[in-house]
Amino acid sequence: MHFIKWTTSIAAGVLLILTTSSIVNAESKEKALLDQARSLFKPLPDTAHVDDYPHSKARLELGKALFFETRVSTDGRMSCAACHNPSYYGADSLALSVGVHGKKLPRNAPTVFNTPLLIAQHYGGNRVSVEEQAMKALLSPHAYGNTSYAEVEVKLEKLGYEKKFQAAFPNEPKAISAENWATAIGAFERTLLTPAPFDKYLKGDQKAISKEAKLGLEKFISTGCAGCHNGATVGGQSYQKFGIVEDYWLATGSKEMELLKGRDKGKFHDTQKPEDTYIFKVPQLRNVAVTPPYFHDGSVARLEDAVRVMARVQLGQKLNDIDVANIVAFLQTLTGEVPPQFATAPSLPVAGFQNLP
Ligand code: HEC
Ligand code: HEC
Numbered sequence: 001m002h003f004i005k006w007t008t009s010i011a012a013g014v015l016l017i018l019t020t021s022s023i024v025n026a027e028s029k030e031k032a033l034l035d036q037a038r039s040l041f042k043p044l045p046d047t048a049h050v051d052d053y054p055h056s057k058a059r060l061e062l063g064k065a066l067f068f069e070t071r072v073s074t075d076g077r078m079s080c081a082a083c084h085n086p087s088y089y090g091a092d093s094l095a096l097s098v099g100v101h102g103k104k105l106p107r108n109a110p111t112v113f114n115t116p117l118l119i120a121q122h123y124g125g126n127r128v129s130v131e132e133q134a135m136k137a138l139l140s141p142h143a144y145g146n147t148s149y150a151e152v153e154v155k156l157e158k159l160g161y162e163k164k165f166q167a168a169f170p171n172e173p174k175a176i177s178a179e180n181w182a183t184a185i186g187a188f189e190r191t192l193l194t195p196a197p198f199d200k201y202l203k204g205d206q207k208a209i210s211k212e213a214k215l216g217l218e219k220f221i222s223t224g225c226a227g228c229h230n231g232a233t234v235g236g237q238s239y240q241k242f243g244i245v246e247d248y249w250l251a252t253g254s255k256e257m258e259l260l261k262g263r264d265k266g267k268f269h270d271t272q273k274p275e276d277t278y279i280f281k282v283p284q285l286r287n288v289a290v291t292p293p294y295f296h297d298g299s300v301a302r303l304e305d306a307v308r309v310m311a312r313v314q315l316g317q318k319l320n321d322i323d324v325a326n327i328v329a330f331l332q333t334l335t336g337e338v339p340p341q342f343a344t345a346p347s348l349p350v351a352g353f354q355n356l357p
Contacts, residue, residue: 030214033214033217036221040226041232043232044114044199049191053131053186053187053190059168060187060188062165063185066185067081071159072138072156078144078145093292095108095293095298095299099140107297108293108298113336114233114287115189116130116186116189117193118284122281123264123283124266125239125270125281126267129186130185130186130190131183134189149177152181156181162176188341193336195336210329210333212326217330219323219326219330223311223317223319234334236282236284242279242295243314248309249263252300253300264296266296267279285331288334303331304325307319
């Protein structure tokens with residue numbers, strides 16, 4: 001009798017030790033993953049504003065109005081929002097964007113959220129800041145189609161923007177200018193940050209993301225994805241070759257494009273340097289789950305397939321379905337909210353309305 005009692009209590013004790021140690025083990029494993037994640041990624045900052053571009057309420061309001069203003073484009077239809085739309089998380093959901101006068105662009109529109117935090121703008125990095133990007137879009141034959149900044153300034157005056165520019169740029173003798181258009185739009189873009197469940201996790205809330213997402217995060221790191229997709233924007237901080245192990249188009253089915261005289265060679269189109277062939281800015285992965293289709297030409301429709309393509313052409317690996325599903329669960333934790341100041345309608349001047357062109 002005694003003997004049985006004794007052995008039962010030993011067995012119970014061993015069981016208790018085993019379960020406690022497996023809980024401790026699981027806890028320390030979770031802690032190790034969080035530590036590793038913190039060494040590779042960072043939560044989004046509270047602001048992307050920099051001292052070079054001071055902002056005020058009037059400037060942000062102007063920037064928002066200009067972001068949605070279509071009447072400055074040469075067909076009266078294009079605005080930043082035409083291709084970076086609140087309904088599509090700051091992108092346009094098309095494989096290739098459609099520009100002024102219905103012209104197809106050679107590239108897919110990335111989301112405009114969090115972009116001030118990237119190393120540079122565009123896949124080739126040919127725009128250093130969001131301000132330079134906004135200014136050059138005015139003269140791009142694909143985006144707005146204007147031929148000179150003077151032409152743009154006349155349009156803004158005719159549309160009745162004088163007061164809004166004066167409020168946003170007080171004490172400037174000539175408030176309406178292409179530079180100020182860019183500064184105002186940039187100031188607005190710098191407010192479009194999208195904190196997500198992953199930020200909560202990085203700040204220590206272990207329950208902010210699911211078990212699958214944690215397995216996915218672990219796989220994302222151990223497979224080597226985080227070697228290129230890291231930092232606060234989970235990418236967007238370096239330039240890398242697309243197609244390290246094999247030509248990218250074998251996996252994506254990317255087509256040759258007349259405008260590019262063949263396949264997209266990335267940075268090469270901007271620099272003409274042979275060493276820049278097939279070098280692209282690594283895209284940020286924030287909001288990637290809600291901004292299909294994928295890659296510079298929107299050649300891949302589903303995120304699962306984009307993950308498989310990456311493992312294959314960048315790392316020479318074949319992921320199984322469970323790993324892919326877990327990585328996708330992790331990528332979903334990078335989805336934030338559409339910023340409320342972006343989702344509401346802007347107020348545009350109607351005083352000087354002219355039916356352009
Ligand atoms: C006709 C569609 C279209 C219009 C209009 C347009 N964009 Fe874009 N935008 C794109 C495409 C396509 C790209 C990718 C270009 C590339 O990488 O070569 C892009 C890239 C960007 C980027 C860089 C994102 C990144 O991750 O590198 C920013 C920022 C941006 N646009 C902001 C704007 C702003 C601000 C305006 C208005 C002044 C604007 N865009 C007008 C289609 C458009
Ligand atoms: C050697 C650097 C590198 C590695 C490693 C890497 N990527 Fe990428 N990733 C890139 C580049 C560059 C692009 C842009 C390709 C293009 O569209 O031209 C990209 C694009 C993507 C895209 C599409 C984003 C969009 O908005 O279109 C996803 C998703 C992605 N990577 C996920 C992953 C995953 C998951 C892994 C690991 C299996 C991974 N990447 C490994 C460099 C890398």
